[in-house]
């Protein structure tokens with residue numbers, strides 16, 4: 732079967748610095764693929780290249796077999812390639828529920844033609860969006876704070892809300908960039924449980940960059956280790972943990 736994401740021999744330099752170096756990865760449909768690597772290995776740069784925030788100097792990026800290298804981040808989003816973003820400042824003054832209701836693209840309410848000529852349709856679609864937002868907020872465990880301003884939520888609750896926002900659109904694959912950072916262990920447990928359920932029950936595919944090894948061990952298979960802009964090794968977490976080259980890349984040659 733075709734991989735959902737395929738990065739083929741991608742290169743990216745900033746000035747004279749070759750940050751991504753003939754890098755090829757595959758993210759299989761239905762997987763939660765982890766990506767780890769030492770600081771500066773190029774993980775965030777690779778995410779930006781996949782999401783469309785950066786353009787590669789050479790190489791191709793495919794989504795479900797289609798070459799998306801020339802598409803903008805927005806066009807990739809509409810094809811179901813989503814990335815969690817921090818809640819933007821302008822949304823912090825809206826309730827958690829309203830934040831979810833803002834997400835769906837192609838809302839009929841934004842279409843002037845529909846607003847003038849099909850007001851019934853707009854009301855019907857708004858009701859549908861609200862129903863879905865209520866389901867999603869229940870799913871991510873934030874029903875009790877649905878009317879709180881997003882800006883007043885704790886760090887961990889904001890991450891759950893970000894995950895909820897990705898669920899409001901039709902995602903094929905979700906890129907998660909260090910979502911464990913700054914989240915307390917209880918909420919992190921909820922977050923991981925929700926990612927597992929999205930994967931198992933709803934068929935979401937994930938690509939996860941994470942420094943938190945507990946999270947990588949619990950969720951991810953396979954795990955890709957990136958070093959100096961290319962793949963050092965890929966395998967399950969045990970293979971990664973026991974690989975001497977990985978130990979050296981993380982801890983230096985003195986590591987026992």
Ligand SMILES: Nc1ncnc2c1ncn2[C@@H]1O[C@H](COP(=O)(O)OP(=O)(O)OP(=O)(O)O)[C@@H](O)[C@H]1O
Pocket residue numbers: 745748750768769770771772773774775776777
């Ligand atoms: N826009 C940019 N301009 C110049 N250099 C950049 C730019 N973005 C990243 N770099 C450099 O590219 C290298 C890789 O950075 P990147 O953030 O992709 O690594 P990372 O693996 O995500 O690191 P970390 O784990 O610390 O987040 C670093 O040396 C960084 O300084």
